[in-house]
Amino acid sequence: MLNIAATLSRWCRNRCPFAVATVTTATGSTPLPVGTSMAVDADGRVAGSISGGCVDGAVHDLCHRLLAENGTPEHARFDSSDDDAWAAGLMCGGSITVYVQRIHPDDQDHLAIALASAADEQPVTLVQIIEAADPLLARRILPLLEPGTPLPCPPVPARLAAAATAVQRGGVSSLVRSPAGPGCASVSALVHTRRPAPDMLIFGAVEFADALSQAGRFLGYHVTVCDARPVFATKDRFPHAHRVVTDWPHRFLAAATTDERTAVCVLTHDTKFDIPLLRDALQRDIGYIGAMGSRRTHERRLELLRAQGVSPDALKRLNSPIGLDVGAATPQETAVSITAEILARTRGRPGTPLADTSGPIHPRALAAAPTS
Missing domain, CATH: 3.10.50 (Chitinase A; domain 3)
Structure with a gap:
């Protein structure tokens, strides 16, 4: 439901009744996880998708009927082994159960408040x-x-x-x-x-940082651009960043809170910024650390970091030259290359073309929480 919070929040503010269909179970090959919702309002407008498109038509009809009849909630199952499900379009080989419920904002005032926060x-x-x-x-x-x-x-x-x-x-x-x-x-x-939201910390107020901040925000990161040069580190130059900071990179990192979901991207190309920053970042439990530069720059960087006492195991965590080899040339293409590598590294995947692999395409969802 939180995937369409902005639309649902607006419908609640306008006191518009709607029906919402939510995936409650998903097994096999399914494109979207448990909790993903699709909603239909009284005028037939649609928000979201629960299947990447393949059963959305059937779910739309369920929502529309529930609204028209002021009906009780329903469970619907779509399974590729059923002829009806094939007709509905679930051809991916998986199975989903959908819970469809009619909601009138007048009955649940608190919902508008919670959805507004989510939006x-x-x-x-x-x-x-x-x-x-x-x-x-x-x-x-x-x-x-x-x-x-x-x-x-x-x-x-x-x-x-x-x-x-x-x-x-x-x-x-x-x-x-x-x-x-x-x-x-x-x-x-x-x-x-x-x-x-996890943090993406981009160091270096360069053109690549603008494209990367846009890509990072699109992926749901809270993006910070940091540079020690005030003439370059301005909000006007990086409108997609949540925050633009003027500070020495290593000093900013020292005061920052990071965790296993944080992505650190070093684009500065300057050893007086890079080395103190990377030395400290590699000592932290950070999900992704990457640095831009040529292979020659990378080798020189490794030498300087070794001289700073960074261990071989820590150096293995450094992704440099940054990004996956997709032939990127422009800042926008480079941002795709970097974010693809971030996804692969933080999720423990090798970044191999799917055509060259076997097994599940989508990451397995965590099991339902136990109750006592």
Whole structure:
């Protein structure tokens, strides 16, 4: 659902009823993960896609009928082994289950607030109740909030909240179930979650940085461009960056918070900037570290980093010359080359053409969070 938060937020503000269809299970070869949603409003306008196009027509019809009939929620399964599913277009060999629900914003005021936060790229977790005996919970979409946060909605049940919190920490939307217990009915819910955007730190206010900041933002990174030269490090030159900083690169990195999802791209081509920065970056648990330059520049860089005491194992983490070999020439093409390498490295893939590989095309989703 968070994939179409901006549109749903607007429909909620305008008090427009809509039907939303969400993938609750996905097995085999499926293009989009659990939690992906498609919605249809009363005028037939569509937001999102749940299958990359192949079953969207059938899902649109389900949503339109549910809206017209003011119907109860439905589950629909599309499987390539079924003739009907082939007719609907699911030819990829996988299987998906879709939950279709009618929503009127007047019934869930809190939803507009949560979706507006998601549309503003804020981290949000929504608990969409799929099955519940309690009429106060049935068909609700509840934000997972810190205890004591005021919002006009019932709280997520404690046992379900624990499972939702586990999904939130993992950052991958999942279906969870809280089994029945003494005084408690079972509840099933789809937990939609989005972690804060990972950071892309681009060092060097050069033309390549402008194209890379645009590509990084498109991929969902929070992009910072840093350069020690104030005449070059300006927001006008890098309109796609979330932040443009004038500082020495190594000094900026020293104060920055990084993690295993951070991408560091060094485009400065100047050893007085590169070496202190790379020395410090290679000591951190950073998901991707790349540096631009020729092969000769790379060899010289390695010599200087060894002289700074950087270990051989740490040097293996340096992607230099930066990017995959796709024949890139322009800054825009180079940005594609770099971001393709970032995806491959951070996801543990070799960057091999799919035609030369076997096995699953799409990365496996994490298993549903356990409940206690």
